[in-house]
Amino acid sequence: MTKLFWNALKFSPVVFAATFFATNSALAVEAGEPVMSVSQLTQASESQNIGQVTSVSQFSDVQPTDWAFQALQSLVERYGCIAGYPNGTYRGNRALTRYEFAAGLNACLDRVNELIATATADLVSKQDLATLQRLQEEFSAELATLRGRVDALEARTAELEANQFSTTTKLSGEAIFSVSQAFGDRVAVRTGNPTQDLDSNLAFANRVRLTLNSSFTGTDQLQTRLNAGNIISNSGTTGTGTNMTRLGYDGGTDNSVSIDKLNYAFNLSDSIRVKIDATGAELNENTNVFNPDFRSSGSGALSRYGRFSPIYRQGGDGAGITVNVNPSGPLTFTAAYIASGRNNAANPAEGFGLFDGNNTIFGQIAFKPSQALNLGFAYARTYQQGGDLFYATGGLNANRPFGNNVKTEANHYGFQATFQPSSTITLGGWVGYTTADAVNTATRSDIDAWYWGTSVGIKDFGGEGNVLGVIFGQPPRVTDASGVAVDDSDTSYHLEGLYKLKLSDNILITPGLLVIFNPENNDNNDPIYVGTLRTTFTF
Structure with a gap:
């Protein structure tokens, strides 16, 4: 077999072309690229220029100066039976397997048959055909x-196509098991x-979310959650x-199922998404909230x-439009x-309604x-x-000052910032200022x-995919007030430590401890501790 192989390479340019295609097949397999025939490579050249x-x-x-230059040149001019990689390389010094050689040989046979069918048989010698x-x-x-x-793969593909959920929709899910207690x-x-x-x-409680993401053009997305x-x-x-002690993922619905999100996003242009x-x-x-390691309710x-x-809490769970x-x-x-x-926009x-009820106008420059x-x-x-000024984030006096x-x-x-001095460390922080006025009250009232808040996230701490996090800050505090509103006499501080332990691509366990000093901005209150163990499953 080996002697036959080398004789073929020595005396037959057609066989040398087969070797080229087989080598391309080997490289494609190693690089994770699809193995392409001559016709497929010809089609690919329209988009990849090779x-x-x-x-x-x-x-x-x-x-x-390469020893194979003349042979390659002959194959191009005599048979047109040679192709290259999309990046314009040949990679002639790579090895191949028997399977890959067989695939390349079969591709070159197709080319020979094409030459014969187009009345160019004189280009193929009898010795070539015998070999x-x-x-x-x-x-x-x-x-x-x-x-x-190939037949088995085609059968399996046909079965998947026949039984797939949807050609336009992908289903993803998240389930949280939470164990928590305040002290x-x-x-x-x-x-x-x-x-x-x-x-x-x-x-011991839970939360489950199923998200259906549908795309009709490839760049748009209809989300139903x-x-x-x-x-x-x-x-x-x-x-x-x-x-101040609330968890970032709480919200009980007695496990009744509801559609809590329905939105559609599309590109208005290459740089504008609506x-x-x-x-x-x-x-x-x-929009970007500048706290990448901790923004998610399920994994943050x-x-x-x-x-x-808290500025990103404004708007609540309403209806509206966002342009980035x-x-x-x-x-x-x-x-x-x-x-x-x-339900305001639907009333x-x-x-109530889209413009007469509660509303938020928001802008950001990053x-x-x-x-x-x-x-x-x-x-x-x-x-x-009515309702909370900071949507139940922080103390009661700041949320309902009037x-x-x-x-x-x-x-x-x-003002928000994120700084990453290295690939494993992320520093984040924010500072916010709010002025509020009571409307149509007998006594003019306003507050400042x-x-x-600050955060530190250390990635791959103790293992790949793990994150050690520390968050420290001051929740909203009224510093100046008039009318019926009053100042907060003291200052609360928020301290949180957590460790995100990645067991697999689909399972994340997060133990942590939350400490609130001077809760409700009242130093008469003793510190409150909240211990939590959150397990998040994604699929």
Whole structure:
């Protein structure tokens, strides 16, 4: 067999062409590229500018001084039975297997048959054909095996196509198992001294989300998300008494299933992407929040405040439109309008609807001068007929400074930054300032509030894919007030440590501890601790 092989290479250019194609097959297998026939390479050349060549000089790695230069040149001019890689190389010094040689030989036989069919048989000598026939007989077993493998692959592909869920839709899911308990002496109070003992029990709860992402053009996306869970907030008077201890993924629905997100995103141009939310609009999912390791509710920070700046809570779960502009260069722009609240935009009654009810106008400029540094400035103008100013993030005085169900207009300013000094360390931080005014009240009332936070994420700590994180900051605090509003007398501090342990690509375990010092910005309250173990399954 070996002697026959080398004789074929020595005396037959056609066989040498077969060797070339087989070598290409070997390289394709090693590089993870599909093995292409002559006709396939010809088609590929239209988009990749290489394939079947007309001159050996088209190969960047073949020089006139190479020993095989004349043979390659002869094959191109005599048979047109030679092709190259998409990057314009030949790679002639690579080895091949018998299977790959058989595949290349079969491809060259097709070329010979094409020459014969087009009345160019005089280019093929009888000796060439005899050698090819002997080679075909020698490799008949390998060719039969290849045909069997191809037939089996085609059958399996046909079965998958017949039973696939959808040609346009992909299903993904996330399931959270959460074990959590709060510890401390007393339930936190807004003013005065606490009197009620904190008797929180260990809770085991869950949240499940199924997401259907559909694409109709390849660049657009229709998202439909189903949500169910029973993770009850620990902030009530039967819990800790403060929203500062809330988990970043809580929200109980008694495990009833609902559509909590429905949106459609598409490219208006190469640099402009538009997203329309029918329900469940969240700024933190529509723009950069500059806290990449901790932004996700399922795999990020354990606490609500630790995920990102409260400015990205504005808008709630409403309906609206977001436009992201990404021109070439370091700047990125985001503009959004959200009719705040899950059902406000759908309600035609007075004081509700798309423009007459609660709403948020948002804008952000992001500046990324280098891969290591990313800066952002955000602004939000909000109007609320009631509810929490920071959407249950922080203390009660900052969220409802004028009382319950008071119409409020506010301006929110936020500065965020991310710095990555190395591939394994990410530093993040934010600072925010809010001015709010009560609308149509007998006494003019307004407040100023400040908040800030910092985070450190160390990737691959203790193993590949693991992340060690520390988050420290000050939740929203009223620093200046007039009218019915009052200042916060003291300052609360948020400290959180967590460790994301990646067991596999689909299982993430996150133990952590949250500590709130001076809860509700009242130093009469003792520190409150929340221990949590979150297990996240993704599929």
